[in-house]
Amino acid sequence: MMTSVDPAVADQLRGFAAVQAAEAGAALGVLDRDLAGAGSRAERVAAFEAAYGHVAQWRYQLAVEGKWVRPGASAEDVRARIGHGMNYRLSPTVGPRQPGSPAFKYLTELERVALDRLDGRHELQNVVTLRDGSKVNGNILHFVPAPGDEATRRLFPDEVQTQTAGPEDREVLRRAAFETLAELEELKADPANPAHRRAFADAAYFLVQGPEFKRGSDAIMRTFLVAAHARVFDAAPVLPQAIDLDGMVRGQDGFHQVMREQLRIVPEPGTADVTAANATRATKATRPKGLSR
Known part of the structure; x- marks a missing residue:
């Protein structure tokens, strides 16, 4: 929550x-x-x-x-x-996020999911199944281990990243x-x-x-x-x-x-309001007046 x-x-x-x-x-x-x-x-x-x-x-x-x-x-x-590809950091301890914040907790959960899927490997290729059953390569999950010496590890801990799929x-x-x-x-x-x-x-x-x-x-x-x-x-x-x-x-x-x-x-159409609790989760849209389905 x-x-x-x-x-x-x-x-x-x-x-x-x-x-x-x-x-x-x-x-x-x-x-x-x-x-x-x-x-x-x-x-x-x-x-x-x-x-x-x-x-x-x-x-x-x-x-x-x-x-x-x-x-x-x-x-x-x-x-x-994006071009050839782009990497995104998932590890909450890398970057300016505050421990205990919603973003930190969410990234902690995603990092755990990623590590479970990696299962000790340093790389995992996501494969996407299209509607006709054919396959195409999606993004790649990476585990980047921290450097060997303890002093450097404190500055650069283990990290999980995701790399976008190729342009084609x-x-x-x-x-x-x-x-x-x-x-x-x-x-x-x-x-x-x-x-x-x-x-x-x-x-x-x-x-x-x-x-x-x-x-x-x-x-x-x-x-x-x-x-x-x-x-x-x-x-x-x-x-x-x-x-x-x-x-x-x-x-x-x-x-x-x-x-x-x-x-x-959205249970009741006609509103585009988003509460503070919901603002981090979604937007709501309404059908513009004068436009029919």
């Missing part, structure tokens, strides 16, 4: 969550517009790609305006593509996400149907495994997925906490379990 959040941090999270909710509504408008005349699978895929592009441009514009940019990052990082595989995975969402659109998906829910979880996992930009991909993916869920299920979701990290660390089966247990439907 999440512990209390510093009031200043909570205010900041609420602000960003509200901005994400507004953009999810705008991206949903793009989907409604483009899908209204879509007559083929390719046109439906293109509609989801366009909505994703809309969200990516929104995140870049926020960065240009100096809003919600991480320390040490620039606006150009938000639209710079990431492109395949993003495309698979859009294709899966287009399939759900054709089916007029039912949120009570387990197969349809699993297909959406697959789409989310493919997207998480195929990040495109050096910075901002988590917000882009989360906001886009809220809009996509609202479109294909006609219901706004509350997404699990930090699905990007869950997807990179837990593997496909573990990610599906998180989605089954934590994804929720």
